Amino acid sequence: MTVTPAIEADVLRSQDPELAEILLGERERQSTTLQLIAAENFTSPAVLAALGSPLANKYAEGYPGARHHAGCEIVDVAERIAVERARKLFGAEHANVQSHSGSSAVLAAYAALLRPGDTVLALGLPYGGHLTHGSPANFSGRWFDFVGYGVDAETGLIDYDQVRTLARTRRPKAIVCGSIAYPRHIDHAFFREVADEAGAYLIADAAHPIGLVAGGAAPNPVPYADIVCATTHKVLRGPRGGMILCGSELAERVDRAVFPFTQGGAQMHTIAAKAVAFGEAATPAFAAYAHQVVVNARALAAGLAAEGLVVTTGGTDTHLITADPAPLGVDGRTARGRLAAAGVVLDCCALPHGDARGLRLGTAAVTTQGMGEREMARIAALFGEVLRGATEASKAREEVRELAGGFPAYPR
Ligand SMILES: Cc1ncc(COP(=O)(O)O)c(C=O)c1O
Structure with missing residues (x-):
């Protein structure tokens, strides 16, 4: 059997033309628009190959060497490799x-x-906390x-004094640091100190x-x-999925919390794809990529500020x-819509200083495509033109198509 990477939607053509059209349509969308959603990236063909592999067929409840199903001897190796690569990459005792x-x-x-009812301190949702950080929904x-x-x-910066005060007065069982929208490095040493206190x-x-x-390119928590x-x-550029890192003393509790407490069978194709991504992330080429992501984000932030947008915290790390x-006369939602019409795809987000929605964007995907500071300047200028209404949407759309087309994420 030939294993075709999932990127080759052509394999579907004869069997399910309806779905083939959808895969090809999405491939076309991704290759002709600018992906500035901060949480998105382009995985490598090797990651896609693992995702589209027969490992997708295997049931593997439990952990390597202790599965509830037979026939796991090969996928066990994949998971051990993924765990070892993750441990090494992040210097963690357990993954x-x-x-x-x-x-x-x-x-x-x-x-x-935690136990239900425990108090947890986390960044509030209006300031960039994730749904899992206390949303009532x-x-x-x-x-x-x-x-x-x-x-x-x-300033848009975390109010560290407030963190300390709330930790002292509310005595949480856990403190969460991390956000969906915070552009600066987080002071992990401070959070550790407050948690210990x-x-x-x-x-x-x-x-x-x-x-x-x-x-x-960022401090390790x-x-x-x-x-x-x-x-x-x-930014890690692997398959859609999650991962947990901890010390040996919590390893068993974490493993049991994942399986059997919150999940059933492991998705072995995704775990193999994670292993591939961890392998790629350990290379000097990935380190150069990660640093370029930040260089590009800083260039884009500076460009947006020059166009008149107010960049939260004055930039990014x-x-x-x-x-x-708002200074360009549009709110976040209108801005997102206008940019989307031009083929610039990004999100809205809450802003620290009020009720109005702002824009949230990131440079992970465009940097994977090979774009650099020159392209960031071009994108920032496009923002200015589109949001001021100085360029017709169709003209901006053509410019975006040309820019994206010059930096294909995958071989055609
Ligand atoms: C800080 C944070 N936590 C958790 C998540 C949840 O990830 P997922 O969408 O894979 O469930 C996100 C996703 O953006 C996030 O930004």
């Missing part, structure tokens, strides 16, 4: 690579350390007593920056946090930028 998503990883971290808000810390309304566990939700950590949760599909387009 669990089975979490189906970032949210599943956070759920398992809470399950390992999520298990976290329903099962735990979340207390939110915030960011300074002027309060007798709390420290959970670092590094879903966003973990790829930068892998490439040495592993030496500070009791548990680090992460996704594998953002990471792949991520949040900005208020």
Whole structure:
């Protein structure tokens, strides 16, 4: 049997033309528009090959050497390789690579350390906390007593004084650091100190920056946090999925919290793809990529500021930028719509200084495509033209198509 990477939607053509059209349509969309969603990236063909492999067929509840199903001898090796590569990449004593998503990883971290009703301190949702950090619409808000810390309304920086005060007064069982939208490095040493003072566990939700950590372009939370949760599909450039890192003393609790407490069978094709991504992330080429992601984000942030947008915190340390387009006469939602019409794909987000929505964008995907500071300047100029209404959407769309077409993420 020939194993065709999933990217080759052609394999579907004869069997299911309806779905083939959808895969080809999405491939076309991704290759002719600009992917500035901060949480997205282009995985390598090797990662896609693992995802589209016969490992997808295997049931493997449990852990290597202790499965509930027969026939796991080969997938066991894949999981051991993934665990070893993750441990080495992040300097962790233990890694669990089975979490189906970032949210599943956070759920398992809470399950390992907390009881329902426990108090947890985390960045408030209006300031960039994730749904799993206490949203009433999520298990976290329903099962735990979340207390939110915030960011300074002027600077957009985490209000570290407030974190300390809330930890002292509310005595949380765990403190979560990590965000969906915070563009600056997080002071893990500070959070460790405050957690120790309060007798709390420290959970670092590094879903966003973990790829930068892998490439040495952001500080590593592993030496500070009791548990680090992460996704594998953002800057890290792996398959969609989650991962947990911790010390040996919590290894068993974490493993049990993932399986059997919160999940069933491990997805072995995804775990193999994670192993491939960890292998790629350990290379000098990936380190260069991670640093370029930050260089590009800084260039883009500076370009957006020059166009008149208000960039939160005045810039970025990471792949991520949040900005208020209000000075250009548009709110975040309108801006997102206009940019989408031009083929520039990004998100809206909350802003630290009020109710208005801003824009959230990142440079992970465009950097994978090989774009650099010159292209970031061109993209920033496009923002200015589109948001001011100085260029017709169709003309901007053509410019985006040409720019994206010059940097194909995959061989045609
Ligand atoms: C900080 C943080 N935690 C958790 C998640 C959840 O990841 P997933 O969408 O894979 O469940 C995200 C996703 O963006 C995130 O940014």
